[in-house]
Amino acid sequence: MNRGTLFVISAPSxxxxxxxxxxxxxxxxxxxxxxxxxTRSPRAGERDGxxxxxxxxxxxxxxxxxxxxxxxxxxxxxxxxxxRATVEAxxxxxxxxxxxxxVQGCRQVRATAGDAVSLFVVPPSWQELERRLTGRxxxxxETIRLRLANARKEMADIVDYDYVVVNxxxxxxxxxxxxxxxxxxxxxxxxxxxxxxxxxxx
Ligand code: 5GP
Numbered sequence: 001m002n003r004g005t006l007f008v009i010s011a012p013s014x015x016x017x018x019x020x021x022x023x024x025x026x027x028x029x030x031x032x033x034x035x036x037x038x039t040r041s042p043r044a045g046e047r048d049g050x051x052x053x054x055x056x057x058x059x060x061x062x063x064x065x066x067x068x069x070x071x072x073x074x075x076x077x078x079x080x081x082x083x084r085a086t087v088e089a090x091x092x093x094x095x096x097x098x099x100x101x102x103v104q105g106c107r108q109v110r111a112t113a114g115d116a117v118s119l120f121v122v123p124p125s126w127q128e129l130e131r132r133l134t135g136r137x138x139x140x141x142e143t144i145r146l147r148l149a150n151a152r153k154e155m156a157d158i159v160d161y162d163y164v165v166v167n168x169x170x171x172x173x174x175x176x177x178x179x180x181x182x183x184x185x186x187x188x189x190x191x192x193x194x195x196x197x198x199x200x201x202x
Contacts, residue, residue, distance in 0.1 A: 002094055002190055003091045003092065003094065004030075004090055004091040004092075004093065004094050004095040004096045004097060005091075005096045005097075005115075005117060005184055005185065005190060006087065006091060006096075006097060006099070006109070006113050006115070006116040006117070007031075007096060007097070007098040007099070007116070007117050007118075007119065007181070007184075008098070008099045008101060008105075008106050008109055008116050008117070008118045008119070009021065009098060009099070009100050009101075009118075009119045009120075009121065010100075010101060010102055010103050010105075010106050010118070010119075010120050010121070010154070010157075010161070011120065011121035011122070011167075012122075012123075012129065012147070012150065012151030012154045012155065013133070013147050013150070013151065014123070014129050014132045014133040014136070014147060014151070015121045015122060015123045015129065015132075015167050016121070016123075016132070016167045016170065016173070017100065017121045017167075018100075019170060020121065020165070020167060020170065020173050020174055020177060021033070021098070021100060023170075023174045024174060024177050024178060024181070025098075027178070027201060028178065028181055028201070029201060030095055030096055031095075031096045031097070031098060031181070032090055032095055032096070032097050032098070033097070033098055033100070034082055034083065034086060034087055034090075034097050034098065034099045034100075035049065035050070035051070035052060035053055035083075035086075036052055036053070036080050036081060036082055036083075036099075036100070036101070037052065037053045037054075037055050037060060037063065037069075037079075037080070037081045037082075037083065038052045038053070038054060038055070038060075038078055038079065038080045038081075039054075039055060039056060039057050039060050039078045039079040039080075040052075040054075040076075040078035040080075041054070042054055053083075057079065060079045060081065061079075063081065064079075064081065067084070068081070068083060068084060068085070069081035069082055069083065069084060070082045070083070070084040070087050070088075070108075070109065070112070070113075071101065071104075071105040071106075071108035071109050071112075072105070072108075073101070073102055073104035073105045073108075075102050075104075076150075080101070080102070080105070082099055082101060082105065082109075087099070096181075096185070102154070103154045103157040106118055106157070106160075106161070107157070107160070110160065117162055117163075117180075117184050118160070118161040118162045118163070119161060119162065119163045119164075119165055119177065119180060120157075120158050120161040120163070120164050120165070121164075121165045121166075121167050121173070122155070122158070122164060122165070122166055122167065123166075123167060124166055124167070124168040126148075129148065129151060130144070130148060133147055133148065163180050165177055165180070
């Protein structure tokens with residue numbers, strides 16, 4: 001059986017990555033989502049074991065020391081990490097898995113898993129990103145400024161990603177991401193003799 005494909009998706013905050021991902025996950029068979037561990041507190045509506053595995057700093061550090069994370073990073077003052085065992089189990093079983101991680105994490109994955117497929121979601125313009133961050137109504141002006149400054153830094157990593165998805169209209173961003181996943185699944189090396197052919201739902 002062929003190993004599954006490791007997909008990595010990153011985006012500056014406010015680009016709509018989570019919304020795109022939810023729609024993609026709903027229609028692509030055989031793709032699982034890696035639930036990260038984090039030390040940040042759950043937001044309203046978030047559930048432990050569904051959105052994240054919420055752990056305290058001591059537990060996170062103990063796991064990190066034990067080598068439990070494929071990659072980890074500090075983002076906005078909190079620790080986030082990807083379970084090595086979960087990713088490995090999926091890939092070994094021939095299942096594709098997608099990581100929603102920041103640019104620091106993606107750099108680590110690239111260094112250790114050379115055949116990972118990386119996608120970067122961008123807003124159509126800086127003005128639109130600012131408008132979206134302001135429109136959420138959840139952050140004050142200082143936080144929005146900080147997020148915009150972070151977005152500019154993160155955007156510098158874009159050249160290292162395999163694909164860029166512009167989130168102008170949600171439907172077309174979702175269609176682009178589906179096309180990328182289907183194209184990657186159709187690569188010759190992933191459908192080599194002996195591997196079950198996957199019929200993509202277009
Ligand atoms: P949030 O706290 O808003 O859910 O996520 C903040 C940032 O942390 C996002 O850019 C998200 O992609 C990133 N993130 C979430 N999980 C992980 C992880 O396991 N590793 C890394 N490096 N970043 C993560």
